[in-house]
Amino acid sequence: MIELLRKAPLLSGLSTEQLERVAGHAVAIHLDEGQWLFRQGDPSRRFYFVERGQLRLFRLSPDGVEKVIEIVSPGQTFAEALMFLKAPRYPVCAAALEPTELIGIEAAAFAAMLRESVDTCFVVMGALSRRLRGLIAEIDNLTLHSATSRVARYLLAQVSADRPEFVLEVPKGVLASRLSIQPETFSRVIRQLTQDGVVAVQGAQVTVRDRAALSDLAGLTDAAELGGKPGDGR
Structure with a gap:
């Protein structure tokens, strides 16, 4: 478990001794598709x-409308900032999009370890x-850019110069909610990008054919503006 925990950006700077302490207060968790964590x-x-x-990770309105806040993928941690609050409660719901393996780390024990070391x-x-910093960039993306720009930025974040294709593993409805657009709007944007030859879609596989055109639609002047993928736990 030590080497696995070391892969998390939050934990990668800890010593082996500290990681052993973390592992001593950790538990393996399996979730089936659709199962709630909290x-x-x-x-x-x-x-x-x-x-x-x-x-x-999503919030529910009083009338049951769901808004996806983040999509969490392998290698990421979440809910860690709550350890610094008194009597914290989860501000969102969490449910598995597919069979998922997690490690749950006791927040109080981790916070106690932090109190022992300023460097840590x-x-x-x-x-x-x-x-x-990543979340601020996402707020900018979701509030200052059009639906087409948001979809274009998402697509660009999934590919690289030497890997222009990816498999869309997230349900379209969930992804649309994450991008703060309606599912039909997401489908319409993808359809238009396909008709324009900017992307090609075959089943769940998406290929970016014209990266320059997609960058223009995203409103990017610098690759650094792209930031990370939605939910990458920056």
């Missing part, structure tokens, strides 16, 4: 590291600061 308002006693699979605190604060 609900909005539940007491927060653990934060989590995703080994494999995906989860959606700064390591964790650095990881959380990078996450915050």
Whole structure:
């Protein structure tokens, strides 16, 4: 479990001894597709590291409307910032999008370890600061850009210059909610991009054919603006 935990950006700066302490307060968790991990308002006693699979973090309105806040993928941690609050409660719901393996880490034990080392605190604060910077970039993306731009930015974040294709593993409805657009709008944008020859879609596989055109639609002037993928736990 030590080497697995070391892959998490939040934990990668910890010593082997510290990781052993973390592992001593950790538990392996399996979720089936659709199974809930916790609900909005539940007491927060653990934060989590995703080994494999995906989860959606979402909020429910009083009338039951779901808004996806983040899609969490392997190698990411989530709910860690809550350990610094008094009597914390999860502000979102979490449910598996597919069979998922996680490690749950006892937040109180981790916080106690941080109190023993200023250096370790700064390591964790650095990881959380990078996450915050990424979230600010996402707020900018979701509030200042059109639906087409948001979809284009998402597609660009999934590919690279030497790997222009990817498999869309997230349900379209979940992804549309994450991008703050309607599912029919997402489908319409993808259809238009396909007709224009910017992307090709075959089943769940998406291929970016014209990266320059997609960058123009995304409104990017610098690759650094792209940031990470939605839910990459920056």
